[in-house]
Amino acid sequence: MNAPFSTQTPIPDLQLENVSFEHRGQALLAPTSLTLSGSRRTVIMGPNGAGKSLLMRLAHGLLVPTSGQVRWQGKTPVQAMVFQHPVLLRRSALDNLTYVLAIHKAPRAKRKARAYQALDTFGLTSLAHRPARVLSGGEQQRLALARAWLLDPAVLFLDEATSALDPAAIKAVEDAVMAFHASGTRIVMTTHDLHQAKRLADDVVFLHNGRLLEHSPAETFFAAPRSAEGRAFIQGELVW
Numbered sequence: 001m002n003a004p005f006s007t008q009t010p011i012p013d014l015q016l017e018n019v020s021f022e023h024r025g026q027a028l029l030a031p032t033s034l035t036l037s038g039s040r041r042t043v044i045m046g047p048n049g050a051g052k053s054l055l056m057r058l059a060h061g062l063l064v065p066t067s068g069q070v071r072w073q074g075k076t077p078v079q080a081m082v083f084q085h086p087v088l089l090r091r092s093a094l095d096n097l098t099y100v101l102a103i104h105k106a107p108r109a110k111r112k113a114r115a116y117q118a119l120d121t122f123g124l125t126s127l128a129h130r131p132a133r134v135l136s137g138g139e140q141q142r143l144a145l146a147r148a149w150l151l152d153p154a155v156l157f158l159d160e161a162t163s164a165l166d167p168a169a170i171k172a173v174e175d176a177v178m179a180f181h182a183s184g185t186r187i188v189m190t191t192h193d194l195h196q197a198k199r200l201a202d203d204v205v206f207l208h209n210g211r212l213l214e215h216s217p218a219e220t221f222f223a224a225p226r227s228a229e230g231r232a233f234i235q236g237e238l239v240w
């Protein structure tokens with residue numbers, strides 16, 4: 001992994017202040033306040049349609065809130081996002097990486113070596129020249145993580161990054177998340193997988209019907225959720 005952030009400048013807090021999102025007059029996210037700080041792994045949970053992706057896209061700046069503010073308490077840090085189905089260019093795995101380095105104005109002479117370093121880190125060296133779009137789901141996800149790794153992000157958002165993967169590929173992604181975290185990156189992720197959330201979460205944000213019902217340390221949420229909806233959810237009884 002890259003140089004640890006923890007030994008560099010601290011990652012600024014991300015504050016959502018009464019952030020709401022409406023579409024065609026329909027409230028999809030009720031006014032929500034939330035602070036994400038430190039180098040924690042925050043897992044956003046909730047049933048289908050609860051607003052998890054919306055909240056994450058608002059936090060990452062991909063969506064503009066209908067009302068409220070999304071504010072970094074300091075300089076906006078480098079952020080990356082990994083999606084359930086990564087969007088990859090119609091180029092080789094290697095070229096997908098050198099392209100990102102070109103966009104970020106990395107010196108031309110260093111791009112290939114750095115891209116190979118990323119491929120190596122994510123076990124993709126032998127696939128360097130394979131078209132990215134024919135890679136398997138798990139390989140594509142590792143390539144998306146390699147692409148994020150090149151940016152050396154202070155904050156990494158993952159939206160259902162493992163939900164289309166088999167157990168070995170899930171483990172590879174989880175290992176990568178742990179390695180990002182160990183190097184000081186703040187992790188913000190959504191998952192439907194309770195076991196994964198228990199393995200990875202430092203704190204849990206629980207949403208239901210477009211409302212944030214809880215933001216608690218993971219041990220608290222899994223042992224004794226405060227809300228009836230949270231209790232039903234971890235017992236598998238809250239479908240939506």
Ligand SMILES: Nc1ncnc2c1ncn2[C@@H]1O[C@H](COP(=O)(O)OP(=O)(O)OP(=O)(O)O)[C@@H](O)[C@H]1O
Nearest residue numbers: 023028046047048049050051052053054055063190
């Ligand atoms: N950009 C958008 N414009 C309009 N409606 C949206 C937009 N994004 C999401 N929605 C709607 O907002 C609601 C919450 O969607 P979201 O994707 O955040 O749910 P989720 O909790 O991530 O669900 P899932 O677990 O099924 O992925 C859904 O009803 C969805 O159709």
